[in-house]
Amino acid sequence: MSTGSPTVPRPRTPAALLRVWARSAPIGTATLVATVFLLVQVVGYAYGWAGRTGVAIALFYVGLIGLVLPFARLLTAAGLSGRTRLLGSLVYTQLFYLSWMLKSPVLATAFDETLHVQTLLSLVDGDGFFTANTMLPISPHYPGLELVAAGLVWVTGLPLMLCQILTVMLSRTVFVLALFWLGSRIGRSSRVGGLVVLLYSASSQFYFFNAMFSYQTLAISMLVATLALVLQAADAEQRRARFLLTIAQLCLATLALTHHLTNWLTLGALWVLAGLFRAGGEQHRARILLVTAEIGTAAAAAWTTVIAPLLVGYLGPIFDATNQELVSLLTGDSSGSRQLFTDSAGQATPLWEIGVMFAAIALWCLLLVPATLGAMRGTTVNRTSSRYLLVGLSAVFPLLFVIRVFPTAAQVGERAFTFVTLALALLVALWLAPRLERLRDVVVPGVLLLVVGGVLLGGGQDWQKVPGPFLPGAEARSVDATTVAFAQWTARYLPTGSRTAADLTLSRVMPDFGPISPVTVSAGDDNMAQIFVAPRIDDDVIDLLQRNQVDFVIVDTRIIDKTAYSTYYDAGSDFGEGGVKPSRQMLLKFSGLPGVKVVLDGTIKVYDVRALRGEPETFVDRGPVGMPGTWHPGQVAALVLLVGATVILRRRQVVSALRRTDGRHLWLACALVPASLVVGVVAAATGCRPLPGSIVLTVGLGALLWVARRRGRAPEERPWPTTASEASAGGGRLTAALLGGAGLLLAVAVVVAVMASWHGLHAAAVLPAPG
Numbered sequence: 001m002s003t004g005s006p007t008v009p010r011p012r013t014p015a016a017l018l019r020v021w022a023r024s025a026p027i028g029t030a031t032l033v034a035t036v037f038l039l040v041q042v043v044g045y046a047y048g049w050a051g052r053t054g055v056a057i058a059l060f061y062v063g064l065i066g067l068v069l070p071f072a073r074l075l076t077a078a079g080l081s082g083r084t085r086l087l088g089s090l091v092y093t094q095l096f097y098l099s100w101m102l103k104s105p106v107l108a109t110a111f112d113e114t115l116h117v118q119t120l121l122s123l124v125d126g127d128g129f130f131t132a133n134t135m136l137p138i139s140p141h142y143p144g145l146e147l148v149a150a151g152l153v154w155v156t157g158l159p160l161m162l163c164q165i166l167t168v169m170l171s172r173t174v175f176v177l178a179l180f181w182l183g184s185r186i187g188r189s190s191r192v193g194g195l196v197v198l199l200y201s202a203s204s205q206f207y208f209f210n211a212m213f214s215y216q217t218l219a220i221s222m223l224v225a226t227l228a229l230v231l232q233a234a235d236a237e238q239r240r241a242r243f244l245l246t247i248a249q250l251c252l253a254t255l256a257l258t259h260h261l262t263n264w265l266t267l268g269a270l271w272v273l274a275g276l277f278r279a280g281g282e283q284h285r286a287r288i289l290l291v292t293a294e295i296g297t298a299a300a301a302a303w304t305t306v307i308a309p310l311l312v313g314y315l316g317p318i319f320d321a322t323n324q325e326l327v328s329l330l331t332g333d334s335s336g337s338r339q340l341f342t343d344s345a346g347q348a349t350p351l352w353e354i355g356v357m358f359a360a361i362a363l364w365c366l367l368l369v370p371a372t373l374g375a376m377r378g379t380t381v382n383r384t385s386s387r388y389l390l391v392g393l394s395a396v397f398p399l400l401f402v403i404r405v406f407p408t409a410a411q412v413g414e415r416a417f418t419f420v421t422l423a424l425a426l427l428v429a430l431w432l433a434p435r436l437e438r439l440r441d442v443v444v445p446g447v448l449l450l451v452v453g454g455v456l457l458g459g460g461q462d463w464q465k466v467p468g469p470f471l472p473g474a475e476a477r478s479v480d481a482t483t484v485a486f487a488q489w490t491a492r493y494l495p496t497g498s499r500t501a502a503d504l505t506l507s508r509v510m511p512d513f514g515p516i517s518p519v520t521v522s523a524g525d526d527n528m529a530q531i532f533v534a535p536r537i538d539d540d541v542i543d544l545l546q547r548n549q550v551d552f553v554i555v556d557t558r559i560i561d562k563t564a565y566s567t568y569y570d571a572g573s574d575f576g577e578g579g580v581k582p583s584r585q586m587l588l589k590f591s592g593l594p595g596v597k598v599v600l601d602g603t604i605k606v607y608d609v610r611a612l613r614g615e616p617e618t619f620v621d622r623g624p625v626g627m628p629g630t631w632h633p634g635q636v637a638a639l640v641l642l643v644g645a646t647v648i649l650r651r652r653q654v655v656s657a658l659r660r661t662d663g664r665h666l667w668l669a670c671a672l673v674p675a676s677l678v679v680g681v682v683a684a685a686t687g688c689r690p691l692p693g694s695i696v697l698t699v700g701l702g703a704l705l706w707v708a709r710r711r712g713r714a715p716e717e718r719p720w721p722t723t724a725s726e727a728s729a730g731g732g733r734l735t736a737a738l739l740g741g742a743g744l745l746l747a748v749a750v751v752v753a754v755m756a757s758w759h760g761l762h763a764a765a766v767l768p769a770p771g
Contacts (some may be wrong), residue, residue, distance in 0.1 A: 022073075174672070205458055371430065533586055
């Protein structure tokens with residue numbers, strides 16, 4: 001008879017095995033499960049590029065739910081260390097970003113992204129600072145985002161698109177680190193930190209707009225970084241406080257060069273907090289905030305004064321339109337309102353999506369009530385006067401939905417969600433964290449509802465969520481193989497600086513491939529929509545072409561008699577049905593006109609109108625044109641060798657730095673963004689030559705390791721403990737195995753996404769030379 005220890009039964013089902021893994025290796029299990037569903041989404045994107053959008057959107061939602069669910073369970077679970085919660089927050093938000101980005105990983109196709117790519121190209125191509133961007137003239141004067149990306153291009157030699165992706169991932173990493181630390185510090189628990197990150201991922205802006213290569217993605221990270229560093233400085237001894245405030249000022253300077261409104265809102269929050277702290281008798285914190293706000297305001301005011309005329313021209317019409325719409329709202333005039341849950345082409349939102357959105361809004365409002373009462377009573381947050389700012393911002397949340405019925409005001413309201421949800425997520429996390437055990441049966445489904453509802457609220461119609469066949473006036477869905485082939489044709493053959501009149505899709509895409517200058521209202525020109533909607537060529541049309549020195553009129557025949565899903569032209573709806581559904585007569589009226597030549601006759605027609613003002617009809621041939629930007633294989637090889645050597649030779653130091661997840665090195669992550677911006681400035685000024693870039697990277701890596709070693713733990717900071725299961729050797733090996741499996745699945749997902757989008761954007765034939 002055997003007297004040995006009893007045999008432990010092995011799990012017999014996948015669900016039981018996952019439960020065992022989740023207890024021993026929570027991060028690895030959540031990552032593996034989420035990556036499986038990310039791959040499901042990517043397969044859906046491949047179906048979308050192949051034209052099967054019904055399958056694509058179904059797999060999108062299945063993948064989204066499967067991606068969120070394991071991290072919702074992880075970040076609300078009990079008994080985990082702060083390190084696990086922070087790493088879980090970082091992995092979750094980066095996979096969340098990849099879920100959006102992998103639908104088009106080889107070319108930025110979203111409207112706002114294409115505008116910023118033009119400014120980035122001006123910097124890396126050696127055109128200098130403040131080069132004109134006719135589609136977004138203010139962009140070259142707020143180039144923070146583009147300078148950070150230019151710095152990455154210079155020191156790595158990687159393709160432009162990959163550096164755009166790395167810029168967004170760096171911004172999101174800093175954002176999550178700072179937000180997690182803020183929640184953990186204010187709530188005195190890393191559980192609050194993980195919960196506030198999870199709740200903020202339900203913001204209507206987080207999945208889409210704040211995942212783009214666009215100004216607000218970087219700006220919001222600098223906002224949260226500044227607040228976190230200032231709060232750390234208020235808790236630190238004098239010498240360290242000065243150091244942290246210096247980093248905070250660097251973040252504010254980066255913010256001032258990135259986005260005007262976010263910068264002003266951040267400074268306003270600092271001033272209000274300083275006043276509240278002073279009113280509450282917290283003089284030390286008030287003094288630190290006041291000094292930070294004064295210096296930051298002086299810098300922002302100086303920069304704003306320099307470019308004030310551009311800002312007035314850019315923001316003035318937006319504020320005027322918003323003001324008129326708000327007046328209409330207050331007076332009950334609904335003539336300028338928009339039809340909710342329906343796009344411009346008349347496509348209605350499915351009823352189930354409307355139900356989920358309303359349920360998410362209702363749940364937010366329901367949570368807001370006890371969270372506000374708890375904050376006012378001082379049961380969820382300390383009884384400091386600063387809590388009034390948190391409560392006041394959160395109270396704005398329900399009001400933002402009222403103004404969504406007006407087009408321009410809705411855009412302002414959408415942007416405001418980014419900032420209001422920060423306060424709301426923190427307020428709710430502070431109330432919810434102590435009650436997670438009691439509410440454990442409903443908290444994960446509730447979080448899932450909020451996140452899916454946020455994606456639906458911010459993502460628009462289903463055609464915006466997945467790739468698919470060409471749709472007219474549909475932002476990213478209007479950029480297909482035909483659009484790319486035509487943009488490459490213009491970059492190859494049209495003379496530098498050619499002034500073109502075209503719809504908004506072509507006008508924003510062409511400058512990303514070559515030196516084309518679209519004629520736009522934002523650049524001070526007349527509205528070219530008039531020449532397209534006119535029923536015939538008359539003296540007014542000829543005068544518009546000559547007065548605005550138009551070289552080429554470009555007509556996409558695919559939009560003929562098709563209602564725009566979004567918009568075709570600047571203020572197109574002001575021109576009646578012709579502005580949103582142009583007829584064949586309108587768009588093809590240039591054919592046969594004396595002095596006008598058809599130089600490209602195909603799906604997209606190009607009319608050369610230079611002869612109307614006596615200009616020579618010349619062309620160039622720059623050779624075949626690829627995707628925007630260039631890359632340097634030799635420099636990339638040097639990058640791999642350099643990083644590999646650093647990891648091998650300084651393995652212990654690198655591992656030690658990665659394990660420092662308790663907030664004492666938050667400043668280092670925050671400082672990486674301003675440092676990258678400075679590198680970008682040098683790169684743009686020196687022409688982005690590869691060899692100096694590799695030298696800068698070598699010096700930078702050495703300095704980073706030296707600083708990380710020199711700046712040890714601050715006296716007032718304590719590392720978060722590791723739980724027993726996480727410290728066990730078995731748990732470590734299992735985590736490594738699960739993360740390795742997730743890495744392989746992620747590699748497969750990336751390959752599938754790249755191949756599908758590359759084929760989808762390059763399926764058109766090469767266009768002939770101008771004839």
